[in-house]
Amino acid sequence: MTEYAFARAKREALEAVRRALGEPVDLPVVLPPAEVNADLAIPCFPLAAQRRKSPPEIAGDLARAIQPGPTFAAAEATGGYLNLTLARPAFASSVMSELIRLGDRYGSNAEGAGRTVVIDFSAPNVAKPMSVGHLRSTIIGAALYKLHGFSGYRLVGDNHLGDWGTQFGALLHAYSMWLDGDAYEQDPIAELLRLYVKFEEEAGKDPSLRDRAREWSLRLERGDPDARRLWEEFVRHSMAEFQRTYDLLEVSFDHTLGESFYEDKTREVIEQAVARGIAVEDEGALIIRLDNAGITTPVLLRRRDGATLYHTRDLATAIYRIRTFRPARILYVVGSDQRLHFRQLFAALRELGFGDVEYVHVDFGLVRLPEGRMSTRRGRVVFLQDVLEEAIERARALVDEKNPELPDSERESVARIVGVGAIKYADLSQSRIKNIVFDWNRMLSLEGDSAPYLQYTYVRARGIIRKAGDAPPAEPFDARAAASAQEWALIKHLSRFPEAVHDATHTYFPHVVANYLFQLAQLFHTFYHEIPVLQAEDEDLRRSRQHLVGGAATVMRTGLDLLGIRVPERM
RNA sequence: GGGCCCGUAGCUCAACGGAUAGAGCAAAGGGUUUCUAACCCUUAGGCUGGGGGUUCGAGUCCCUCCGGGCCCGCCA
Secondary structure, three states, X not given: OOOXXXXXXXXXXXXXXXXXXXXXXXOOOEOXXXXXXXXXXXXXXXXXXXHOOOHHHHHHHHHHHOOOOOOEEEEEEEOOEEEEEEOHHHHXXXXXXXXXXXXXXXXXXXXXXXXXXXXXXXXXXXXXXXEHXXXXXXXXXXXXXXXXXXXXXXXXXXXXXXXXXOHHHHHHHHHHHHOOHHHHHHOHHHHHHHHHHHHHHHHHHOOHHHHHHHHHHHHXXXXXXHHHHHHHHHHHHHHHHHHXXXXXXXXXXXXXXXXXXXXXHHHHHHHHHHHOOOEEEEXXXXXXXXXXXXXXXXXXXXXXXXXXXXXXXXXXXXXXXXHHHOOOEEEEEOOHHHHHHHXXXXXXXXXXXXXXXXXXXXXXXXXXXXXXXXXXXXXXXXXXXXXXXXXXXXXXXXXXXXXXXXXXXXXXXXXXXXXXXXXXXXXXXXXXXXXEXXXXXXXXXXXXXXXXXXXXHHHHHHHHHHHHXXXXXXXXXXXXXXXXXXXXXXXXXXXXXXXXXXXXHHHOOXXXXXXXXXXXXXXXXXXXXXXXXXXXXXXXXXXXXXXXXXXXXXXXXXXXXXXXXXXXXXX
């Protein structure tokens, strides 16, 4: 497997220290703060106690022991830190040739080779429009999908539609009572939403409606043709509606196997649990106790009335995935309000003998409105489609203003790329753990720390390359193109892209990549402002700077692609 | 009542246990005859919710209190 220049430098730094000490110590290798004139630093404090020497003494000894060589040009001690300065020409040239050689594969690795990851994401509920709440799972899941692909995993993206359960009983009943045929004809999902809200209102006044809903629910489960036909119609209408949103988001799935797909697979789960002796009757229901795993709330496999529950279906789903895809890892990109549910699910799977799969609940905070939690039932909800359309509209207004000379069709496509990118970036640029209070202006921001800022970086870089006529990259890389602070900072940052990708994949935090790219954008804009490329003093320098610009463009495009964000050539 | 998560500049957020905690927005000022100003450069802004502890070193780990969010067998 390839070791990138930055990782190699860190490894060599440690090895140099080990050689100097004559023993295999393990120390952190960190980046010195900006005001320190060095490229890597090793804190020597942990060595002090055992050696009965002060950290500055040890750092000083090490600095003297490490002679300038092909990797490090200088070593010096500042306080308890050993500060190392990279040999610029060699390092710059390594980074640049990696970039040329790998192109848009730069940053990728083969860690996942031969392993399969199943990613369960998006999973909207049928018969309801997607709200901005569903955006998170969809976008975080899509990013993790690409990130794992970049690490060589075989990928299975599965949209686990909420197309089953008691809510369909309510909907079927409401449909039978209050359907407005014309409205349904016009916009089926809007009418189904109205029916759902209506049912909740009426059931609040007359609880016996819940019994009607249960009856419909039972008819559906038993395969009653009328109930079944309507349900299939609801699913079909919903899928068509979802597809419009997925098209805009440019998200796709390898499978869309909703909960209903597993309905006939729950019996085997129950039998297996009973056979293994882990399922027990309790108050008429069938449960799995998880006290051994430190979980006091048991999993419910079967209700008193014989119906299965979502836990049962989730178990059947996991088992089906394990048998069908043989995954090393299954990711569930689902909100943190379901943490307990997944702890239970994973513990139950281990009890059932499926313990050799790595299960991860990639949880994220809720999207709330300023006035409180979103509630479809109470009409307090922001629809995803509306947000996307508004974003594209705002982006279009801006393109029209900034670049009226672009052809109409290009302005349209730029508006889409920028608008949708802004939405995705607003979500992916912050840690997924925290709750988000939805704010139109914040989510649709097109300046500062936002997708367009990063896209504009690419556009500027591409502008230079285009004007230069796409000349082949300069090799060897001219050392003078790493001489200024701006150039050197940019090169060093480019060298850290593989690490950012790696960290994001391992922690399931796409924002690590987003933050990396934002920094890249800042460094590039500063570079762009102060370092002439096309007007460089001579041909060698010009071509090497051009090469650097090209590398920044490639990394920006690759990184944004991993986040599911596209780049325009002009904007 | 029990459990989990969050609390960092006015606002929204970053920060593998490492040096003087950084950005964006908002505020004040400056920059375009030179590769796209959706940009760049200044300035100002902090007891990292409070209090204890562990560590050479804590925004980060542990305990506790306060504030907010979420969850706690017959919904998903």
